[in-house]
Amino acid sequence: MTTAFDLNLIGRFVALLLPAAELRDGGNIRQSDMNFGGVVRGQDKVLSRAGQNCGTETMPSKAAPNKRCSTSNETKGKIEVTTRTKVKHMKQIKILLLAAALALPLVAKADIAGSKHDFSTNSWNTSRHTMCGPCHSIHDTDPSQLVPLWKHATTTKTFTMYDSPSFDGKATQTAQPSGASKACLSCHDGSLAVNQSFDGSYSSGSVVGGVTNIQMVGVSRQIAADGNLSATHPISFDYTDVASKDEFIKAPSSALTFATGNMVGKTVNDLLKGGKMECSSCHDVHKQKGAAPTDTFMRIVRNDYSELCRSCHIK
Numbered sequence: 001m002t003t004a005f006d007l008n009l010i011g012r013f014v015a016l017l018l019p020a021a022e023l024r025d026g027g028n029i030r031q032s033d034m035n036f037g038g039v040v041r042g043q044d045k046v047l048s049r050a051g052q053n054c055g056t057e058t059m060p061s062k063a064a065p066n067k068r069c070s071t072s073n074e075t076k077g078k079i080e081v082t083t084r085t086k087v088k089h090m091k092q093i094k095i096l097l098l099a100a101a102l103a104l105p106l107v108a109k110a111d112i113a114g115s116k117h118d119f120s121t122n123s124w125n126t127s128r129h130t131m132c133g134p135c136h137s138i139h140d141t142d143p144s145q146l147v148p149l150w151k152h153a154t155t156t157k158t159f160t161m162y163d164s165p166s167f168d169g170k171a172t173q174t175a176q177p178s179g180a181s182k183a184c185l186s187c188h189d190g191s192l193a194v195n196q197s198f199d200g201s202y203s204s205g206s207v208v209g210g211v212t213n214i215q216m217v218g219v220s221r222q223i224a225a226d227g228n229l230s231a232t233h234p235i236s237f238d239y240t241d242v243a244s245k246d247e248f249i250k251a252p253s254s255a256l257t258f259a260t261g262n263m264v265g266k267t268v269n270d271l272l273k274g275g276k277m278e279c280s281s282c283h284d285v286h287k288q289k290g291a292a293p294t295d296t297f298m299r300i301v302r303n304d305y306s307e308l309c310r311s312c313h314i315k
């Protein structure tokens with residue numbers, strides 16, 4: 001993980017410095033050149049901080065990653081060239097500072113640390129500050145293996161699954177949510193405490209659980225609190241089976257059209273869990289995949305222009 005982290009860091013710096021090299025010989029700084037080779041494509045916030053103003057074209061599109069703002073509406077931060085060398089160096093320093101400033105917030109959020117799923121600083125987690133502990137453990141985990149080495153208590157709620165007259169997944173859908181989805185619901189259905197382990201122990205062994213202890217923070221973050229999954233996107237069914245029946249569902253082998261980050265080059269199959277559609281087909285609980293590190297809801301494909309939906313649906 002450390003290696004991937006470092007490479008990520010280096011990768012981002014290199015990507016950020018490339019345009020800097022390009023700028024060095026120019027007479028003025030064209031801020032529109034800061035397109036980062038598509039690396040932070042779609043990070044509107046970051047781009048606007050860099051001063052980019054391309055009218056409606058705030059980001060280069062996937063089809064034309066190097067497309068720049070059209071001359072008519074681009075913002076040029078002109079710097080007059082008086083003493084050539086001095087200005088050249090100043091520019092280099094400024095660009096380096098800008099690159100560093102841009103790289104930090106992007107890198108800092110690229111995993112579970114600091115995310116909504118990081119409970120290491122919660123009041124009930126002060127003895128060992130475990131980051132994985134609320135969900136996984138090394139020994140003495142739930143033998144049901146709902147997700148690998150699952151330590152959290154599992155919801156016992158009976159859910160009403162999704163159905164509709166046109167839903168093709170009914171034939172393969174499990175009677176109750178399966179695998180990772182059931183794991184998500186074990187906190188998100190609001191029935192169990194966030195720090196409730198399956199055997200009543202937590203971390204160093206002290207009992208900190210209990211349904212009334214740490215409830216899901218914010219009722220708005222509860223999913224199917226009433227057990228009703230029929231009002232949420234269908235889950236726990238065989239995607240491949242549906243794709244073979246429904247011509248408007250992409251084949252699992254289809255390339256992820258709107259992928260960013262480490263999901264570039266991956267297929268729809270990489271969103272599935274053993275060929276099945278689950279909560280984690282859209283969200284990355286560890287906040288690492290694709291757009292998840294910076295997306296508000298840890299979505300693997302961000303949902304501007306409904307790109308997440310269009311990753312699977314031909315609509």
Ligand code: HEC
Pocket residue numbers: 112117118131132133134135136147148180183184273280284285286
């Ligand atoms: C909020 C709960 C939660 C926390 C915290 C958490 N995980 Fe997970 N983890 C899951 C779930 C749910 C899955 C099932 C994966 C999926 O469906 O995406 C999983 C899967 C995994 C897997 C196997 C599949 C994969 O994605 O690689 C590993 C390894 C893993 N977690 C390691 C960790 C480590 C190490 C930590 C701490 C740094 C951690 N997890 C923190 C919930 C959590």
Ligand code: HEC
Pocket residue numbers: 116117134135152180181183184185186187188194195216217218219221279280283284285296297298
């Ligand atoms: C150990 C308990 C736990 C598990 C397991 C868990 N979550 Fe969460 N999750 C939380 C908490 C607590 C929050 C923060 C809620 C808040 O801020 O009100 C959260 C936040 C989120 C958010 C972000 C909501 C926001 O405010 O931006 C998403 C999306 C999410 N979880 C999805 C999932 C998915 C998908 C899974 C399973 C793969 C999962 N969670 C598993 C406890 C959990």
Ligand code: HEC
Pocket residue numbers: 181184185188220221222223232233234235278279280281282283297299303308
């Ligand atoms: C088809 C993709 C998809 C699936 C499957 C999915 N989600 Fe979401 N989820 C989203 C999107 C998109 C949002 C952003 C808010 C919105 O559009 O309503 C979201 C928002 C959330 C939030 C933030 C709170 C809220 O209601 O806005 C949580 C928590 C969450 N999802 C958890 C889950 C859990 C748990 C499951 C499985 C039972 C799940 N999601 C299945 C796409 C999905």
Ligand code: HEC
Pocket residue numbers: 163164165166167168169233234239242243246249271277281282303306308309310311312313
């Ligand atoms: C990982 C792939 C995937 C993603 C992402 C996804 N879906 Fe789906 N969705 C499916 C599959 C497969 C079905 C089942 C289709 C069927 O029954 O024909 C489905 C079912 C549906 C249905 C119900 C269809 C019915 O006939 O009852 C709707 C509506 C829907 N999705 C909308 C969305 C929206 C909106 C988004 C984006 C927020 C989204 N989906 C994201 C794969 C996905």
